[in-house]
Amino acid sequence: MATDLAKPPVETAPEPGRAPGRVPLRTALPRYRWLYLMLVPGLVYFAVFKYLPMYGLTIAFQDFVPFLGYSGSEWVGLKHFEALFTGPDFGRLMFNTLFLAVLTVLFVFPAPIIVALMLNELRVNVLKRSIQSLIYIPHFLSWAIVASLTYLLLAVDFGVIARFVHDLVGGPRVDYVAQPDWFRPIIIAQTLWKATGWGTIIYLAALAGVDPNLYEAARMDGAGRRRQFWHITLPAIRPTIVVMAILTSGNLLDSSFEQIWLMTNSLNRSVADVFDTYVYYIGITQGAFSYSTAVGLFKGLAGAVLIFGSNWLAKRLGQRGLF
Amino acid sequence: MSVNHYKSPGSRVFDALNILLLTGLALIMVLPLLYVLAGSFATESEIATRPFFLWPEKFVTDTYAYIFGTDTFVRALITTICVTAVGTAVQLMLTLTMAYPLAKRYLPGRTLVLNLVIFTIVFGGGMIPTYLVVRDLGLLDSYWALILPLAINPFYLIIVKSFFQELPQALEEAARIDGCSEMGVFFRIVLPLSKPVIATFALFYAVGIWNDYMSPLLYIDDSSKWTLQVLVRQFTSADAENALAQLDSVFFPAEGLKFAVVVIATLPILFFYPFLQKHFAKGVLIGSVKE
Numbered sequence: 001m002a003t004d005l006a007k008p009p010v011e012t013a014p015e016p017g018r019a020p021g022r023v024p025l026r027t028a029l030p031r032y033r034w035l036y037l038m039l040v041p042g043l044v045y046f047a048v049f050k051y052l053p054m055y056g057l058t059i060a061f062q063d064f065v066p067f068l069g070y071s072g073s074e075w076v077g078l079k080h081f082e083a084l085f086t087g088p089d090f091g092r093l094m095f096n097t098l099f100l101a102v103l104t105v106l107f108v109f110p111a112p113i114i115v116a117l118m119l120n121e122l123r124v125n126v127l128k129r130s131i132q133s134l135i136y137i138p139h140f141l142s143w144a145i146v147a148s149l150t151y152l153l154l155a156v157d158f159g160v161i162a163r164f165v166h167d168l169v170g171g172p173r174v175d176y177v178a179q180p181d182w183f184r185p186i187i188i189a190q191t192l193w194k195a196t197g198w199g200t201i202i203y204l205a206a207l208a209g210v211d212p213n214l215y216e217a218a219r220m221d222g223a224g225r226r227r228q229f230w231h232i233t234l235p236a237i238r239p240t241i242v243v244m245a246i247l248t249s250g251n252l253l254d255s256s257f258e259q260i261w262l263m264t265n266s267l268n269r270s271v272a273d274v275f276d277t278y279v280y281y282i283g284i285t286q287g288a289f290s291y292s293t294a295v296g297l298f299k300g301l302a303g304a305v306l307i308f309g310s311n312w313l314a315k316r317l318g319q320r321g322l323f
Numbered sequence: 324m325s326v327n328h329y330k331s332p333g334s335r336v337f338d339a340l341n342i343l344l345l346t347g348l349a350l351i352m353v354l355p356l357l358y359v360l361a362g363s364f365a366t367e368s369e370i371a372t373r374p375f376f377l378w379p380e381k382f383v384t385d386t387y388a389y390i391f392g393t394d395t396f397v398r399a400l401i402t403t404i405c406v407t408a409v410g411t412a413v414q415l416m417l418t419l420t421m422a423y424p425l426a427k428r429y430l431p432g433r434t435l436v437l438n439l440v441i442f443t444i445v446f447g448g449g450m451i452p453t454y455l456v457v458r459d460l461g462l463l464d465s466y467w468a469l470i471l472p473l474a475i476n477p478f479y480l481i482i483v484k485s486f487f488q489e490l491p492q493a494l495e496e497a498a499r500i501d502g503c504s505e506m507g508v509f510f511r512i513v514l515p516l517s518k519p520v521i522a523t524f525a526l527f528y529a530v531g532i533w534n535d536y537m538s539p540l541l542y543i544d545d546s547s548k549w550t551l552q553v554l555v556r557q558f559t560s561a562d563a564e565n566a567l568a569q570l571d572s573v574f575f576p577a578e579g580l581k582f583a584v585v586v587i588a589t590l591p592i593l594f595f596y597p598f599l600q601k602h603f604a605k606g607v608l609i610g611s612v613k614e
Binding site: 042 | 334337338341342344345346349351352353355358359362370371374375416418420421423424425427430431432436439440443446447448451452453454455456460471472474475480504505506509530533534535536537540541552555556558559581582585588589592593596
């Protein structure tokens with residue numbers, strides 16, 4: 001048993017990187033007691049605030065009465081899901097959520113890729129770094145601030161943008177934030193403003209990893225700037241684009257709750273209501289815990305299916321998936 | 324035929340256009356903020372008449388004097404600062420102590436815990452079940468409701484874990500051989516080596532709590548416990564008049580006030596931004612290194 005001789009004494013840890021030998025829990029627990037002790041607070045957090053709510057999803061199949069609790073409430077099977085799918089709200093919610101998702105895929109997803117590629121072509125380093133510093137800023141502002149800025153800039157009476165457009169086009173002043181037609185463009189504009197700069201980081205990192213010799217060799221072979229872009233730069237960020245696409249597809253049904261909620265008002269509810277805000281209205285303000293949990297569960301499951309599905313698809317198409 | 328492609332006319336036009344577009348983009352990102360900052364120091368009539376400005380004609384601080392003289396604002400400001408400070412400390416403590424054992428590849432059960440953590444990224448109980456847990460714990464209308472449900476961000480946990488894995492193990496070994504306990508290794512070797520990562524995630528967590536709007540919306544009913552973000556929303560949304568009526572004072576010109584509230588809720592973040600910026604890109608990318 002030569003391997004036994006190579007093993008370190010009991011009290012010290014084995015070399016990192018070596019495959020762990022199977023240690024029975026009886027010996028592992030006392031040997032690594034401090035490490036296990038350090039895990040405890042974190043495990044308690046995940047148990048209470050992540051896994052307990054997952055157990056709480058059972059109320060989607062009950063007529064939950066807080067007084068009776070999770071075990072005492074009556075089981076009703078799929079009643080709430082039937083109510084959701086056959087109810088009057090489902091079509092509108094699905095349409096609004098998917099419409100925003102499609103707009104996100106079309107406009108928000110490509111934006112950081114394009115900006116990263118533009119920054120990559122920028123050869124003046126000082127300028128590049130200052131632009132980067134400035135475009136990251138909106139990411140750190142809250143949705144409450146972004147919503148407030150939107151109101152301040154678009155307000156009918158004193159908003160800069162509203163006034164500018166009015167002076168340009170004429171006619172009566174438009175209250176953009178109250179117009180259902182303007183809801184989606186405003187949401188997409190906000191997301192673009194807040195997320196584009198920050199989104200470039202991951203693509204810029206991928207671009208920074210490209211071996212400069214590749215460009216050198218391409219130039220020697222007479223490749224112009226455009227061909228270098230098509231044959232070196234773009235392939236270099238393709239895996240990153242795939243990973244981000246998988247992540248995005250998993251979030252398709254996750255509308256940004258705070259953003260939408262903050263931009264919703266009584267006039268644009270018809271286009272603004274998405275699954276996330278609907279759960280809040282029905283669950284918190286109206287107290288329909290079971291029904292709203294069913295809505296949330298449906299959305300969560302659909303999201304999980306989407307992320308695993310697109311991961312599978314990416315692998316089928318010969319790309320490296322996420323997992 | 325060695326042409327320098329960067330000197331060709333087409334290439335130059337492209338470069339000029341590129342710089343122009345990117346500069347425009349950067350301006351779009353910062354001009355609204357600068358305008359609101361300038362507006363907060365301007366008179367009511369200037370906001371109403373001048374379309375856009377980055378420097379007020381007449382520099383006034385009425386709005387700020389008013390804001391800092393109101394209980395509602397001062398209370399919200401102090402609340403937000405305290406919750407952010409305590410919350411960040413709790414989040415860091417929990418994240419660091421959990422990430423350290425998870426970085427030890429030889430620890431039996433590690434993979435199971437990691438998978439349990441990663442699963443919570445893909446799937447979760449959602450808003451209502453989480454709300455019910457918080458309610459059952461008696462945390463409604465408690466400041467802890469703004470901290471505990473968000474105590475560990477699974478993404479950050481995994482990134483910190485990956486960072487700990489990259490630390491030179493020989494150093495830890497040496498300390499252990501010298502008789503240092505596991506806790507000693509953590510506090511005396513690992514944490515001091517991790518200062519940049521700790522700084523990065525302290526700021527990430529702090530920004531997260533400072534900016535959080537959903538938690539107070541869900542868990543806090545009592546308006547005396549409002550945070551700044553809730554106040555900002557109250558003052559700039561359609562029902563701003565109601566919010567103004569709640570203030571313990573006479574009517575005050577509203578527009579300048581809105582500008583100033585936004586500035587106060589934004590300023591701390593912009594103040595810390597240069598420090599953030601030094602580390603964050605690095606911090607974000609540590610996690611992308613695969614095992």
